[in-house]
Amino acid sequence: MNDSLKYKDYISSINFSAEDEVFYGKVLGINDLVIFEGKSVAELKKAFKEAIEDYLETCIALNKSPEKAYKGSFNVRVPLQLHRAAALVASQKSLSLNEFVKVALSYTIKHQNEIDKEIRQNQVVSAL
Helix, strand or coil: CCCEEEECCEEEEEEEECCCCEEEEEEECECCCCEEEECCHHHHHHHHHHHHHHHHHHHHHHCCCCECCCCCCCCCCCCHHHHHHHHHHHHHCCCCHHHHHHHHHHHHHHCHHHHHHHHHHHHHHHHC
């Protein structure tokens, strides 16, 4: 299941409100809050594209960058056993822990579809 939309390198989350009977989404990876909605998938896709175009025009008018700035470093908190296991594997591969995490993140991003499938299968098995 795909719960996001993509347009001009922008990605959104997608949700459904049963109470309001409407699909709605939020543009991810930007500095501002940009939301959109539609009563059908076609309406939602159209609203998403319009929201992106409007946001880009607004950014030009305000002379600001639309993309969120990432500095390339972040803290990650993991269980002690996972930290230990990752450090040991990194050492065995003659990698720093930082380099090991870069490889793991790159692999995960490149294999999103297979990982999503495995997560869904595990959720089904857990539900049984």
